Amino acid sequence: xxxxxxxxxxxxxxxxxxxxxxxxxxxxxxxxxxxxxxxxxxxxxxxxxxxxxxxxxxxxxxxxxxxxxxxxxxxxxxxxxxxxxxxxxxxxxxxxxxxxxxxxxxxxxxxxxxxxxxxxxxxxxxxxxxxxxxxxxxxxxxxxxxxxxxxxxxxxxxxxxxxxxxxxxxxxxxxxxxxxxxxxxxxxxxxxxxxxxxxxxxxxxxxxxxxxxxxxxxxxxxxxxxxxxxxxxxxxxxxxxxxxxx
Amino acid sequence: xxxxxxxxxxxxxxxxxxxxxxxxxxxxxxxxxxxxxxxxxxxxxxxxxxxxxxxxxxxxxxxxxxxxxxxxxxxxxxxxxxxxxxxxxxxxxxxxxxxxxxxxxxxxxxxxxxxxxxxxxxxxxxxxxxxxxxxxxxxxxxxxxxxxxxxxxxxxxxxxxxxxxxxxxxxxxxxxxxxxxxxxxxxxxxxxxxxxxxxxxxxxxxxxxxxxxxxxxxxxxx
Numbered sequence: 001x002x003x004x005x006x007x008x009x010x011x012x013x014x015x016x017x018x019x020x021x022x023x024x025x026x027x028x029x030x031x032x033x034x035x036x037x038x039x040x041x042x043x044x045x046x047x048x049x050x051x052x053x054x055x056x057x058x059x060x061x062x063x064x065x066x067x068x069x070x071x072x073x074x075x076x077x078x079x080x081x082x083x084x085x086x087x088x089x090x091x092x093x094x095x096x097x098x099x100x101x102x103x104x105x106x107x108x109x110x111x112x113x114x115x116x117x118x119x120x121x122x123x124x125x126x127x128x129x130x131x132x133x134x135x136x137x138x139x140x141x142x143x144x145x146x147x148x149x150x151x152x153x154x155x156x157x158x159x160x161x162x163x164x165x166x167x168x169x170x171x172x173x174x175x176x177x178x179x180x181x182x183x184x185x186x187x188x189x190x191x192x193x194x195x196x197x198x199x200x201x202x203x204x205x206x207x208x209x210x211x212x213x214x215x216x217x218x219x220x221x222x223x224x225x226x227x228x229x230x231x232x233x234x235x236x237x238x239x240x241x242x243x244x245x246x
Numbered sequence: 247x248x249x250x251x252x253x254x255x256x257x258x259x260x261x262x263x264x265x266x267x268x269x270x271x272x273x274x275x276x277x278x279x280x281x282x283x284x285x286x287x288x289x290x291x292x293x294x295x296x297x298x299x300x301x302x303x304x305x306x307x308x309x310x311x312x313x314x315x316x317x318x319x320x321x322x323x324x325x326x327x328x329x330x331x332x333x334x335x336x337x338x339x340x341x342x343x344x345x346x347x348x349x350x351x352x353x354x355x356x357x358x359x360x361x362x363x364x365x366x367x368x369x370x371x372x373x374x375x376x377x378x379x380x381x382x383x384x385x386x387x388x389x390x391x392x393x394x395x396x397x398x399x400x401x402x403x404x405x406x407x408x409x410x411x412x413x414x415x416x417x418x419x420x421x422x423x424x425x426x427x428x429x430x431x432x433x434x435x436x437x438x439x440x441x442x443x444x445x446x447x448x449x450x451x452x453x454x455x456x457x458x459x460x461x462x463x464x465x466x467x468x
Contacts, residue, residue, distance in 0.1 A: 134415045137414070137415035140411065144408060145399070145408065154465060154468070158399075161398060161461055165458055
């Protein structure tokens with residue numbers, strides 16, 4: 001049996017697949033969020049230095065991780081759209097951008113809420129905060145450029161080039177705490193060493209990160225379905241969808 | 247290959263010289279913006295000395311950004327950009343030529359007048375030398391990065407403001423290291439680290455930016 005790897009590369013086939021997948025990811029996100037928040041508020045111990053205010057870590061860190069991860073995935077889809085000239089890849093990139101921008105904003109905002117009680121300042125211009133702010137600007141630039149160009153294919157390709165030029169920023173954010181003397185704390189979680197935090201805190205953070213990931217997938221799939229309908233509205237299959245009894 | 251480069255540079259410089267007002271306005275904008283800040287924050291010399299590197303750099307950034315419109319817009323309007331893209335010469339080379347011409351006409355004047363602005367802010371002599379060096383390294387990089395933004399928005403409505411949104415986030419590292427270099431010099435420390443990174447960014451930009459700009463031009467012109 002020959003596998004057609006590109007079966008779902010077409011909007012016609014991908015639309016129903018996405019529709020079937022969304023409820024599963026949404027359910028996973030909901031369950032993981034409940035579990036993660038329970039762990040964060042009731043199980044994880046009080047921090048010996050920061051007291052209770054450290055608990056915002058359970059939203060701040062997953063949001064920051066997602067903001068960087070989504071940008072890379074978005075740039076990946078943009079590159080695929082440029083290389084293979086496929087519409088759906090670019091639609092996926094456009095679908096991911098608002099979710100990524102949202103997580104970047106959440107990371108910045110929750111960071112400020114954390115910074116005030118611990119550092120005494122809502123905002124400092126250190127390397128990590130500044131580069132995360134630049135990431136927000138890059139997301140907004142991507143969305144603005146796409147919206148400004150009328151021809152959808154040209155818009156796709158232009159924003160793809162922009163996304164790829166900006167992907168350089170993500171390693172800078174990630175390594176900024178190592179390269180510069182910053183106020184922001186260094187990496188506590190690493191792939192090669194034991195984590196420098198209590199096991200329950202780490203578990204709560206990882207579960208919340210997974211929850212954000214599931215949410216991002218569900219949101220991006222839902223958004224890409226809307227984009228597909230908008231862009232393919234002239235196609236017959238879309239008209240047939242509208243005629244189906246709900 | 248050198249012939250193509252020489253041709254593109256001389257053409258663009260000649261065209262710019264025919265419209266000297268465009269070039270002069272960029273320079274005057276730089277001077278005026280740099281003068282606005284002391285009027286806004288007050289004449290305290292100590293404060294101005296601390297703020298001077300940042301102010302001069304931000305003014306250079308904004309002036310550079312405003313002049314980006316001239317890079318491709320006029321050629322696009324009369325169809326010669328399409329001919330340049332269709333020509334058998336490598337588009338990256340054409341882009342390099344245009345960026346060099348743009349820098350000669352918009353960036354170099356900024357570099358040359360920056361010591362005068364620095365004197366207005368009472369920067370010490372070593373800092374002025376560092377400012378010259380940093381701007382010399384930084385303004386070509388601003389032209390290179392700006393070319394990417396200009397190429398992406400060729401012919402797009404609302405292009406001017408959109409270019410700012412696209413290009414300013416990419417300018418920020420240049421600003422940080424450029425202003426950092428002058429800051430370090432002003433307090434008597436060694437600026438060679440900042441200048442080295444600026445140089446490295448320039449090299450990276452010289453290699454990658456024309457390629458991205460050429461790709462963006464092809465996308466914008468199909």
